[in-house]
Every structure is written in C-alpha cells, then in structure tokens.
Amino acid sequence: MNDHDFKKFNYNVLGANSKVKGDLTLTGDGIITSEIEGNIEVKENGKLILERGSFVKGKIQAIDLEIFGEVQGDITCSGLVSIRSSAHVTGSIKSARLVIYPGAIVEMTASSQEN
16 A cells, blocks of 8 residues: 555544544544544444543434444434443434444433334
C-alpha cells in the first residue's frame, strides 16, 4: 500500500483518555475508546465500534454498531446492533437486527425491523 491509497481510507479513531463535548459526524468506519457527550452520526456505510472503556451520552445513528462500552441515549441503526457482554446500554434502540450477548447490561426499549 502506498501513501496515495492510505489517504483514501475513511477511518476514524478516538483513543483512550480523550473527552469530547459536542456532536460528531463521521464518514466511514470508526472506533471510539473515549468519552463522548453529544450525538454521533456515522455516514456512508460506516460501522461504529465502541470499545471497552468508552462512554457515550447522546444519540447514535449509524449503519452498524458494536458496543463493548457504555451508552446512555437513543440508538438508530439501519443494519446490525451488537451489544457485547461487557456493554451497558440505557435508552432506546431501533435497528434492522439486534444481538445481545450474555452478560450485557441493558435498560432499554427496542424495536427490530428489516428495511
């Protein structure tokens, strides 16, 4: 892979020990290991991964979402939402598909409907 190819990637990373207050709009895939106080919108078929140690307080809109951390807010996804065993989710979820792994803490209302 050369530099030109690398610059075409739409990939977003917010690492540990970072704190963001305000809304985020991401293009492409994203990995978050930080604290976000605000809404997150992922555009252009991006998958969002909220790693262990992440905390999001706000609305999340994406195609696919995988949660290992904590979310307090409403989630809307047109694809798959995966809530992993280390996750803690409070709020509502609307998605085409929803998977909750054993051990996850969920306090939510959910609806799942294929588009």
